[in-house]
Amino acid sequence: MSSSTERPVAAAAPAIELRGITKRFPGVVANRDIALTVAAGTVHAIVGENGAGKSTLMKILYGMQKPDEGTISVGGEPVAFGSPADAIARGIGMVHQHFMLADNLTVLENVVLGAERLHGIGAKARRRIEELAERFGVRLDPDRLVEDLGVGDRQRVEILKVLYRGAEILILDEPTAVLVPQEVDELFDNLRELKREGLTVLFISHKLDEVLSVADAITVIRRGSTVSDNVDPRETSARELARLMVGSELPVPELRESTVTDRPVLTLAGLTVKGAGGRPAVDDVSFTIHAGEVLGIAGVEGNGQAELVEAIMGIRSPDGGTIRLGEEEITAWTTRRRRESGIGFIPEDRHRHGLLLESSLWENRMLGHQTRKPNVKGPWIDRSGARADTERIVRDYDVRTPGIDVTAVALSGGNQQKLIVGREMSGEPKFLIASHPTRGVDVGAQAAIWQHLRNARAEGLAVLLISADLDELIGMSDTLRVILRGRIVSEADPTTVTPEQLGSAMTGASPEGES
Amino acid sequence: MNRLKTSPLALTVIAAAVALAFSIIVTSMVLSISGFNPPSTFQAMIEFGTEPDSVVNTLNRASTYYLAAIAVAIGFRMNLFNIGVDGQYRLAAMLAAAVGGAWALPAGLHQVVIIGTAMLVGAMWAGIAGILKVTRGVSEVISTIMLNFIATGIIAYLLQSDKLGTQVAGSDNIGTKPIAPSGQVAGIPYPGAGLEIFGLIILAVVVGVVFHIVINRTRFGYDLRATGLSSSAAVASGVDARRMVVVAMVLSGAAAGLIGMPQLLGSSHSYGLDFPGGLGFIGIGIALLGRNNPIGIAFAALLWSFLDQSSQILEFNEIPKEIVAITQAAVLLSVVVVYEIVRRLGLRWQQQAVAAELAEGSPAGKEVAA
Numbered sequence: 001m002s003s004s005t006e007r008p009v010a011a012a013a014p015a016i017e018l019r020g021i022t023k024r025f026p027g028v029v030a031n032r033d034i035a036l037t038v039a040a041g042t043v044h045a046i047v048g049e050n051g052a053g054k055s056t057l058m059k060i061l062y063g064m065q066k067p068d069e070g071t072i073s074v075g076g077e078p079v080a081f082g083s084p085a086d087a088i089a090r091g092i093g094m095v096h097q098h099f100m101l102a103d104n105l106t107v108l109e110n111v112v113l114g115a116e117r118l119h120g121i122g123a124k125a126r127r128r129i130e131e132l133a134e135r136f137g138v139r140l141d142p143d144r145l146v147e148d149l150g151v152g153d154r155q156r157v158e159i160l161k162v163l164y165r166g167a168e169i170l171i172l173d174e175p176t177a178v179l180v181p182q183e184v185d186e187l188f189d190n191l192r193e194l195k196r197e198g199l200t201v202l203f204i205s206h207k208l209d210e211v212l213s214v215a216d217a218i219t220v221i222r223r224g225s226t227v228s229d230n231v232d233p234r235e236t237s238a239r240e241l242a243r244l245m246v247g248s249e250l251p252v253p254e255l256r257e258s259t260v261t262d263r264p265v266l267t268l269a270g271l272t273v274k275g276a277g278g279r280p281a282v283d284d285v286s287f288t289i290h291a292g293e294v295l296g297i298a299g300v301e302g303n304g305q306a307e308l309v310e311a312i313m314g315i316r317s318p319d320g321g322t323i324r325l326g327e328e329e330i331t332a333w334t335t336r337r338r339r340e341s342g343i344g345f346i347p348e349d350r351h352r353h354g355l356l357l358e359s360s361l362w363e364n365r366m367l368g369h370q371t372r373k374p375n376v377k378g379p380w381i382d383r384s385g386a387r388a389d390t391e392r393i394v395r396d397y398d399v400r401t402p403g404i405d406v407t408a409v410a411l412s413g414g415n416q417q418k419l420i421v422g423r424e425m426s427g428e429p430k431f432l433i434a435s436h437p438t439r440g441v442d443v444g445a446q447a448a449i450w451q452h453l454r455n456a457r458a459e460g461l462a463v464l465l466i467s468a469d470l471d472e473l474i475g476m477s478d479t480l481r482v483i484l485r486g487r488i489v490s491e492a493d494p495t496t497v498t499p500e501q502l503g504s505a506m507t508g509a510s511p512e513g514e515s
Numbered sequence: 516m517n518r519l520k521t522s523p524l525a526l527t528v529i530a531a532a533v534a535l536a537f538s539i540i541v542t543s544m545v546l547s548i549s550g551f552n553p554p555s556t557f558q559a560m561i562e563f564g565t566e567p568d569s570v571v572n573t574l575n576r577a578s579t580y581y582l583a584a585i586a587v588a589i590g591f592r593m594n595l596f597n598i599g600v601d602g603q604y605r606l607a608a609m610l611a612a613a614v615g616g617a618w619a620l621p622a623g624l625h626q627v628v629i630i631g632t633a634m635l636v637g638a639m640w641a642g643i644a645g646i647l648k649v650t651r652g653v654s655e656v657i658s659t660i661m662l663n664f665i666a667t668g669i670i671a672y673l674l675q676s677d678k679l680g681t682q683v684a685g686s687d688n689i690g691t692k693p694i695a696p697s698g699q700v701a702g703i704p705y706p707g708a709g710l711e712i713f714g715l716i717i718l719a720v721v722v723g724v725v726f727h728i729v730i731n732r733t734r735f736g737y738d739l740r741a742t743g744l745s746s747s748a749a750v751a752s753g754v755d756a757r758r759m760v761v762v763a764m765v766l767s768g769a770a771a772g773l774i775g776m777p778q779l780l781g782s783s784h785s786y787g788l789d790f791p792g793g794l795g796f797i798g799i800g801i802a803l804l805g806r807n808n809p810i811g812i813a814f815a816a817l818l819w820s821f822l823d824q825s826s827q828i829l830e831f832n833e834i835p836k837e838i839v840a841i842t843q844a845a846v847l848l849s850v851v852v853v854y855e856i857v858r859r860l861g862l863r864w865q866q867q868a869v870a871a872e873l874a875e876g877s878p879a880g881k882e883v884a885a
Binding site for chain 2: 313315334335336337338339340345347352353354355356357358359363366367368369370371376379380381400401402406407409410411412
């Protein structure tokens with residue numbers, strides 16, 4: 001736990017060496033005979049699709065899980081970690097995907113929290129933080145409150161926390177998932193700085209362009225096994241990596257010919273929703289979605305997307321403006337009436353809003369459709385009707401399950417999502433809200449969900465698409481709107497816009513941003 | 516794939532059996548430490564508990580316990596903790612008794628009026644808590660506990676001899692005016708017993724069947740269960756959660772109103788100071804033990820009632836009958852733990868089965884027999 005000492009960049013022993021790591025969970029093998037060699041002073045990327053076993057591997061390396069078989073060496077010495085504390089003592093630090101910061105404390109307080117023994121909490125700690133910030137180019141004001149910081153700065157606080165604890169090997173778990181392209185560039189500059197100072201960075205991602213731009217070496221994991229160790233990024237391409245990752249071509253989100261009609265399905269006019277503290281969370285939003293059109297909403301999370309969706313679904317009552325479905329004004333309708341008149345809903349958080357986790361699949365088939373055929377007959381539940389239709393969804397949407405009596409929680413995220421998509425596409429919806437429809441699902445499920453959206457669009461479905469995945473948003477939308485602090489600040493043409501331009505507009509950086 | 520079919524009912528039965536076995540062990544240990552012989556004690560309890568009069572008492576008590584537990588379970592199914600069942604049934608029984616004693620109506624109608632009054636009073640009393648919850652955000656746990664005390668106060672106030680109360684002939688007891696025979700419900704004779712089974716034990720059976728059908732087979736029941744499992748998902752699916760809270764509390768209260776009816780119409784015929792109290796709290800325990808399932812609750816109510824009844828023999832053998840409270844407490848505590856373990860095991864089996872299915876790479880949609 002002493003302060004870090006410089007380690008020569010070209011040390012003979014690799015910073016980390018994993019041999020034959022195997023980890024089994026009930027019923028599945030998360031990691032199988034994984035080999036990984038990370039040279040000191042490099043940025044090493046680990047890529048693989050969701051559920052390939054990347055996170056399990058990193059948890060093993062960070063002492064959060066114990067491997068069933070295999071050995072770990074750090075700096076040439078074999079080690080056995082019982083807890084993250086052991087890993088930290090060996091100079092390994094982890095920056096989690098979800099930040100673990102106290103919003104009401106300052107940067108300084110967050111960094112020293114839990115590590116008060118190192119340099120106290122006073123001037124000495126401050127000096128140390130400033131020294132680290134200087135050395136690694138992590139610019140941060142130690143006295144600012146974390147709640148005032150943006151996402152990119154929060155991530156830098158997390159990195160600083162790890163450095164403060166003397167880490168020489170940093171594990172970053174999907175660090176770019178929450179960042180817009182500009183912030184990603186800043187993060188990569190930080191990572192290069194760390195590397196220059198002799199630190200080793202392990203970088204987990206499934207975004208291949210990013211990996212190619214920052215990594216010195218790449219390891220590809222598929223279904224818990226290493227399929228390719230130490231690939232040189234200069235000798236490979238995103239296409240080839242994708243093939244290694246999924247064993248086949250990576251699906252591309254794209255629409256074919258336009259199916260947009262001139263028949264308006266959903267029309268918002270001046271929709272305003274007040275958020276906490278009376279500030280409008282959705283501010284005077286107006287747009288029209290036509291039959292056969294996918295309208296994409298781009299925006300950094302927390303800019304009013306959730307409130308917008310809840311207002312359209314009738315979960316939250318708007319403070320101003322109107323919502324029309326077809327010709328009818330539905331602003332005052334209940335959620336149930338809206339659903340019955342053909343609004344489908346793929347929620348952002350499927351566990352909280354889309355599923356009854358401890359109920360069977362056929363009972364989940366009824367959720368949101370519990371007043372309609374084939375699920376009910378009058379006031380009675382139609383068990384055989386609901387069950388038969390669940391069998392249909394399981395078959396047509398390729399939900400991998402042994403049967404429709406298993407509980408929803410037993411399915412993987414991708415299969416849960418396919419069930420939800422199948423359910424919401426049932427009963428001929430006119431309008432669908434697809435909020436992060438492919439978040440946390442594997443590549444196969446992602447391609448299937450895109451295909452179902454395309455088919456429904458061709459049949460005249462109007463879709464409101466909200467996503468943090470800019471490629472998905474650009475590829476799957478007919479029209480794009482950018483939302484910032486609850487306002488629609490700009491439009492974009494998905495055929496010409498680049499993710500970088502969209503990212504600028506999302507953060508309000510572009511000149512035509514604020515209207 | 517057989518393990519998938521491990522039904523919730525089978526798991527419940529296994530869990531309850533384990534919990535009962537555990538509580539018998541605990542009770543035996545306590546008995547041994549206290550210097551009594553466990554086998555002979557249990558034998559005495561079983562012998563006494565199976566005598567005809569004991570059977571009648573057990574059934575009668577179980578019918579009220581059952582109704583109490585169903586009232587609690589209606590709330591539990593929606594994640595509402597109706598602790599106020601106790602106040603609801605006492606106030607309902609007292610006012611229903613007063614109404615029943617005030618007029619002599621034709622037989623049939625008379626009973627319906629009394630039972631209807633009880634359900635209405637129970638529903639309204641519980642509805643207060645429901646409305647407070649949705650309009651003011653008051654936790655139903657707090658409001659129903661307070662309403663219990665208010666009910667006690669109201670009953671004491673109304674049971675004065677210048678209000679609804681009258682002096683019961685030949686005792687110090689004050690009660691409502693006795694219900695005329697046209698409003699009473701005849702008992703069912705039991706062979707060899709001097710006592711009779713409450714006629715309204717039928718009511719308990721009917722309530723159980725209705726509860727099962729409404730919860731499992733109707734749209735309304737689906738909405739109720741969905742709200743209990745995940746209120747956020749239920750709201751997104753179009754359930755009006757606020758309305759559901761009030762409706763569930765009202766139904767729970769209406770069921771609570773029935774708790775006193777078998778006793779009132781079958782035996783007491785008036786609500787006096789000696790009317791059984793505390794049934795609402797016993798109902799909470801029995802609902803937990805029976806896992807909010809109408810059949811499970813029936814077994815739990817019978818077990819509880821049997822233990823209460825058979826414990827009366829213990830004092831003749833100079834064993835404190837409070838030993839049975841230890842058995843009941845041990846059953847309850849262990850059953851909560853065992854249910855959780857069983858739930859997790861069930862989940863794990865399912866996940867293994869799903870993982871195995873995926874590993875085979877076989878197409879989905881195979882039939883799993885219902």
